[in-house]
Amino acid sequence: MSKTMIALAPGDGIGPEIMQATLELFKAAGVMQHLDFAPIEMGKACFDKGETRGMTDAAVRVVEDCGILFKGPMETPKGGGGKSINVTARKLWNAYANLRVFKTLPGVETVYSKAGVPINLVIVRENIEDTYGGVEHRLSNDMIQCKRLISAPGCDEVHRFAFRTARALGISKVHCGHKANIMKMTDGLFLERFKQTAKDFPEIETGDVIVDALCMNLVVKPQQYQMIVLPNLQGDIVSDLAAGLVGGLGFAPSANIGNHISIFEAVHGTAPDIAGRGIANPTSLILSGLMMLRHLGLVREAATIENALVATLESGTHTGDFGDKSKPSVNTQTFVQAIVDRLGQKPKIGSVDVPATEAQPFQRPPRPTQMQVIRTYTNVVSHVCGCDIYLDTPLSPVAVADEMARACKDTPFELKLISNRGTQVWPTGSVYTECVDYYRVRFELKKEQPLGTIGQARAVALMDKVAEKFTVCSFELLRQFDGVRGYSMAQGQ
Numbered sequence: 001m002s003k004t005m006i007a008l009a010p011g012d013g014i015g016p017e018i019m020q021a022t023l024e025l026f027k028a029a030g031v032m033q034h035l036d037f038a039p040i041e042m043g044k045a046c047f048d049k050g051e052t053r054g055m056t057d058a059a060v061r062v063v064e065d066c067g068i069l070f071k072g073p074m075e076t077p078k079g080g081g082g083k084s085i086n087v088t089a090r091k092l093w094n095a096y097a098n099l100r101v102f103k104t105l106p107g108v109e110t111v112y113s114k115a116g117v118p119i120n121l122v123i124v125r126e127n128i129e130d131t132y133g134g135v136e137h138r139l140s141n142d143m144i145q146c147k148r149l150i151s152a153p154g155c156d157e158v159h160r161f162a163f164r165t166a167r168a169l170g171i172s173k174v175h176c177g178h179k180a181n182i183m184k185m186t187d188g189l190f191l192e193r194f195k196q197t198a199k200d201f202p203e204i205e206t207g208d209v210i211v212d213a214l215c216m217n218l219v220v221k222p223q224q225y226q227m228i229v230l231p232n233l234q235g236d237i238v239s240d241l242a243a244g245l246v247g248g249l250g251f252a253p254s255a256n257i258g259n260h261i262s263i264f265e266a267v268h269g270t271a272p273d274i275a276g277r278g279i280a281n282p283t284s285l286i287l288s289g290l291m292m293l294r295h296l297g298l299v300r301e302a303a304t305i306e307n308a309l310v311a312t313l314e315s316g317t318h319t320g321d322f323g324d325k326s327k328p329s330v331n332t333q334t335f336v337q338a339i340v341d342r343l344g345q346k347p348k349i350g351s352v353d354v355p356a357t358e359a360q361p362f363q364r365p366p367r368p369t370q371m372q373v374i375r376t377y378t379n380v381v382s383h384v385c386g387c388d389i390y391l392d393t394p395l396s397p398v399a400v401a402d403e404m405a406r407a408c409k410d411t412p413f414e415l416k417l418i419s420n421r422g423t424q425v426w427p428t429g430s431v432y433t434e435c436v437d438y439y440r441v442r443f444e445l446k447k448e449q450p451l452g453t454i455g456q457a458r459a460v461a462l463m464d465k466v467a468e469k470f471t472v473c474s475f476e477l478l479r480q481f482d483g484v485r486g487y488s489m490a491q492g493q
């Protein structure tokens with residue numbers, strides 16, 4: 001039988017130690033009869049060599065050939081310099097859904113385990129869009145912007161994945177976490193597409209919850225949730241909160257799933273404070289590896305290893321970062337040997353069934369021949385109804401309004417409002433509103449100008465005119481789509 005090839009990046013810091021331990025465990029469980037690993041260059045060494053992506057071209061080719069990447073944690077340059085390699089990898093290969101499973105584990109004491117509250121929670125986080133596009137600009141002396149991008153097809157992909165996974169895992173209720181009360185258009189779209197997708201999974205109950213309330217609910221009564229699907233940034237934060245419920249990042253596995261390429265990784269970082277000492281806890285990477293084995297159809301091996309791991313935790317064997325401090329901790333090597341010694345055993349609580357036969361072997365979809373354009377619509381009629389012009393200026397709102405009223409004279413547009421940091425400051429405003437050096441000036445079609453008679457060129461011409469006197473730092477067309485306003489109102493409008 002031919003083996004499946006996996007691209008392997010051990011990572012930085014404790015990465016190589018926990019990866020070696022995990023592979024030894026896999027070997028002992030018979031996994032290597034089915035898998036081969038192709039080591040690739042990725043992480044700190046690549047950044048140090050000037051590879052701004054954090055990986056070599058050869059590494060990219062191997063991952064694309066294999067379709068599966070198993071990786072340890074990697075050091076991310078902070079602030080300036082290279083972008084996070086983890087984010088780059090997820091985006092480059094369209095691994096659009098981040099799946100993380102949070103389960104109470106024996107021997108891992110938490111506030112909840114002590115209180116007898118079992119936790120079994122799955123979080124699906126959108127992995128590509130949102131502010132993680134990293135589209136940022138300095139707009140004036142005092143203003144920086146980060147664009148938050150949420151697309152309908154992006155939402156659909158992650159929601160479909162969540163519901164399909166819920167179905168496979170026998171989850172009866174899926175919640176959508178969001179902030180659609182404030183970001184009515186971006187989070188509103190995420191929530192609307194969730195409700196649309198849910199219609200294809202009628203047997204699964206749904207609910208939605210505002211993300212701040214969700215955080216409180218998770219701390220107060222975590223057992224009320226089975227699966228939560230969230231946009232990228234909110235999902236990032238909530239999934240670390242959930243990791244805290246089960247004992248920390250060392251116990252939370254993570255899979256980044258795409259249609260063609262999937263990435264399995266430990267969620268904790270490189271732990272530079274303990275790197276090289278052989279004392280790191282490999283549990284998160286092992287659990288991520290088990291998600292990978294199940295993804296590849298190696299369900300029997302995954303169940304055998306999971307039972308041995310849980311039995312080991314149940315026995316009280318622990319590395320230095322968790323467990324009963326009155327008992328001496330063991331190093332990484334001894335911890336993994338304890339799991340190997342228990343292969344074939346089942347824990348007293350939380351054992352999983354070991355199927356007699358393997359599931360269907362892993363089938364990779366064919367490699368795409370070109371970049372895909374995904375869209376959800378066919379014929380939408382859009383009409384220009386105005387534009388927002390953003391200015392870098394230290395003037396007062398009234399002075400800006402005077403200038404802008406002059407600029408739009410003899411054009412199809414009239415000055416509608418001026419806002420500063422999203423709050424309306426003209427035609428009405430409060431003296432208590434503090435302004436910075438960055439204004440949004442909204443022009444809308446004059447009442448007598450029928451919709452559909454003016455194209456974008458007239459709006460661009462208006463911007464040109466404004467730019468003769470002002471620094472224009474950005475520009476957005478205002479459009480209606482099938483008669484629905486495609487832009488938000490200012491606060492106070």
Ligand code: NAI
Nearest residue numbers: 073074075076086250267268269270271273274280281321
């Ligand atoms: P960290 O997760 O590396 O460490 C936080 C604390 O947890 C430290 O005290 C560390 O010793 C401990 N710890 C983490 N994993 C452990 C394990 N398996 N066993 C025992 N103790 C463990 O987070 P930190 O310090 O914020 O980040 C260090 C580096 O890792 C940074 O460069 C960061 O960018 C990177 N990082 C990479 C990630 C990835 O590749 N997926 C995720 C998070 C951070």
